[in-house]
Structures are given as structure tokens and as C-alpha cells.
Amino acid sequence: MRKQVLEEIAQAMVADGQGILAADESTGTIKKRFDSINVTSTEDSRRDYREMLFRTTQAMQENISGVILYDETIRQKAADGTPLTEIMTAAGALPGIKVDAGAKDLAGHAGEMVTEGLDGLRERLSEYHALGARFAKWRAVLNITDTAPSAACLSANTHALARYAALCQEAEIVPIVEPEVIMDGSHSVERCYEVTSTALTVLYEQLAIQNVHLEGTILKPNMIVSGTQNPVQANVQQVAEMTLDCFHKCVPQAVPGIVFLSGGQSDELATAHLDAMNKIGNLPWKLSFSYGRALQAAPLKAWGGKAENVPAAQAAFAHRAKMNRLAALGQWDASLEG
Numbered sequence: 001m002r003k004q005v006l007e008e009i010a011q012a013m014v015a016d017g018q019g020i021l022a023a024d025e026s027t028g029t030i031k032k033r034f035d036s037i038n039v040t041s042t043e044d045s046r047r048d049y050r051e052m053l054f055r056t057t058q059a060m061q062e063n064i065s066g067v068i069l070y071d072e073t074i075r076q077k078a079a080d081g082t083p084l085t086e087i088m089t090a091a092g093a094l095p096g097i098k099v100d101a102g103a104k105d106l107a108g109h110a111g112e113m114v115t116e117g118l119d120g121l122r123e124r125l126s127e128y129h130a131l132g133a134r135f136a137k138w139r140a141v142l143n144i145t146d147t148a149p150s151a152a153c154l155s156a157n158t159h160a161l162a163r164y165a166a167l168c169q170e171a172e173i174v175p176i177v178e179p180e181v182i183m184d185g186s187h188s189v190e191r192c193y194e195v196t197s198t199a200l201t202v203l204y205e206q207l208a209i210q211n212v213h214l215e216g217t218i219l220k221p222n223m224i225v226s227g228t229q230n231p232v233q234a235n236v237q238q239v240a241e242m243t244l245d246c247f248h249k250c251v252p253q254a255v256p257g258i259v260f261l262s263g264g265q266s267d268e269l270a271t272a273h274l275d276a277m278n279k280i281g282n283l284p285w286k287l288s289f290s291y292g293r294a295l296q297a298a299p300l301k302a303w304g305g306k307a308e309n310v311p312a313a314q315a316a317f318a319h320r321a322k323m324n325r326l327a328a329l330g331q332w333d334a335s336l337e338g
């Protein structure tokens with residue numbers, strides 16, 4: 001492992017005002033997204049949609065440092081035969097790859113999940129590196145109830161994240177570690193704070209045990225928000241302050257960057273929260289975005305599967321990318337949403 005190579009990639013991923021486009025929806029998830037706009041999910045329609053995003057050249061150049069891809073996409077060619085990875089690289093974005101095999105039921109713990117995918121990972125990482133991937137992603141899913149996540153769920157998921165991260169670094173691929181505390185539920189914002197703190201503490205213990213070089217990692221966490229079904233919702237400033245308070249206590253300063261997931265927040269709220277945190281500032285790590293839905297909901301809707309809508313969809317993507325760039329710099333304002 002060449003630590004410097006990893007550090008340079010991680011720094012590039014969180015260069016000032018730059019963030020990650022999460023376009024790694026698995027086949028089942030992209031089908032759900034396409035169902036919402038009445039488009040049939042086929043290899044070609046998935047390719048057309050993603051090619052359209054990656055060819056939004058100026059927005060990619062200015063705002064997007066990397067794209068998380070799904071296995072199908074990293075191997076796919078554009079309609080004119082150019083590999084999709086070449087299109088994003090030409091626009092200055094690093095190809096990344098989702099390498100987990102998804103969250104499965106955790107035996108003995110009803111309602112809890114453990115993310116699988118370690119078997120054969122060393123070989124897959126080596127192939128992905130040859131295909132151009134310079135970073136990877138593994139997502140653990142942590143649901144909140146009065147009793148969950150259990151110690152078993154936290155331990156199994158963070159152990160897997162740490163083993164994944166060590167294997168990535170061996171292959172000179174920067175691991176994005178994503179312990180997602182799910183927003184669904186009626187829990188309070190304080191309960192989200194408590195669970196996220198515990199998850200991050202256990203995660204960094206596991207990363208230390210596996211000798212993971214933190215300077216060559218990126219954290220992809222949830223923000224500290226109220227459960228979606230809770231009638232009492234923390235406001236933007238509370239979310240920003242509680243998230244930063246939690247991270248100052250739990251995330252080592254050696255971590256170069258934190259890129260948030262949007263987790264089901266509205267596009268504008270995800271931007272407002274990121275902006276509020278960067279406005280508070282005085283942070284040891286870069287704070288940016290790695291949004292899936294909060295970057296893609298608007299272009300997906302504008303596209304609707306029709307070639308004539310490509311310019312409108314690209315404009316919608318460019319707008320959200322720019323808003324999030326401003327938020328990553330603490331320079332966003334609601335009036336810019338138009």
C-alpha cells in the first residue's frame with residue numbers, strides 16, 4: 001500500500017467545493033426510480049440516463065470530483081462506444097465503485113441487517129482498479145428502534161466495513177466507509193445523535209484494529225436528523241449544530257473528508273444542512289456531499305426517458321450540483337434556488 005497515493009486520491013475527492021455523485025443504484029433500486037417516471041429499466045435505458053448525467057460536462061468539471069458506479073456501469077459504453085468511465089474522467093471526475101453485495105437479514109436479530117460482500121473482494125478490487133476505479137463504497141444499514149441497532153448489528157457491520165477498507169487500501173483504492181443510520185421512524189433527533197455517535201465510535205475502533213490508514217479514507221455518514229415520522233422536526237441550525245457536535249467527538253481529525261448521504265431528505269434541505277455546517281466552519285475535515293437522490297431526483301423527473309428532455313434534465317442536474325458546491329463552501333442561500 002502506498003499511503004501517498006491513497007492520500008492524494010482522498011484529497012482530490014474533497015477538493016474545495018467538489019463532491020461525489022452517487023450513481024450506484026443496484027438494478028432493483030434503479031428500477032424503482034425508473035418506475036416513478038414510467039420508464040422501463042433496461043441495460044440501454046440505464047446507460048442513456050447515466051450517460052446523460054456524465055455528459056453534463058461543465059457541471060461535472062466544476063462540482064463533481066467522483067462518481068460512484070454500479071458494476072454494470074463501470075463496464076458500460078456510451079451510445080457512441082466510448083466507455084462511460086472515459087467520459088467522466090474527461091470531465092475531471094474519478095470513477096468509483098460500489099463493492100458491497102447489499103444488506104441482508106442479520107441472523108438472530110429480527111429487523112436488523114448486515115452488509116455482505118467480503119468473499120472474493122480482493123480479486124474484485126484488483127479488477128475494478130484495472131477498470132479505472134480509484135475509490136470504492138460499502139454501505140452498512142442501521143435502523144433505529146427503541147432497541148436497535150443491537151450491539152451485534154453494530155459489531156458485525158463495522159467489522160465488515162473495516163475489513164473492506166483494509167482490502168481497498170491494499171489495492172490502492174480509497175474506501176468510502178458508509179455507516180448509514182436510517183431516517184425512517186418516529187425517533188427523536190437526540191436518539192439519532194446517540195445511535196450515530198455509538199456507530200461512529202465503534203467504526204473507528206474497528207478501523208484502528210484493521211490498521212486502516214485514516215488519511216486515505218473518506219467517511220459517508222447520515223446527518224443528525226429527527227425520524228421522518230416524528231412530528232417534532234429539528235430545524236436546519238439544530239441539525240447542523242448537533243451533527244458537528246457528534247462528529248467533533250467521534251471522527252478523528254486524520255480523516256480528510258466527510259461526504260454526506262442525503263438519505264431521503266428533500267433536495268433543498270440536504271443542501272441547506274450542508275451549507276449551515278460549512279457556515280459554522282472551523283472544521284478539521286472537509287465537509288461535502290455524496291448525494292444520490294438529492295442530486296438525481298430533479299434530473300430524473302425532467303428527463304422522463306425522452307431524448308428531447310435531455311437538455312432540461314442536464315440543466316436540472318447542473319443546478320443541483322452547483323447548489324451543493326456552494327453549500328460545500330458555505331456560500332449557498334435559499335434565494336439562489338430560483
Ligand code: 5MM
Binds near residue numbers: 023027028068290292
Ligand atoms: C445510490 O443509492 C445507493 C444505494 O443503492 P442500493 O440500495 O441499490 O444498493 C446508496 O448507497 C447511496 O449511495 C447513498 O445512500 C446516498 O444516496 P442518497 O440517496 O441517500 O443520497
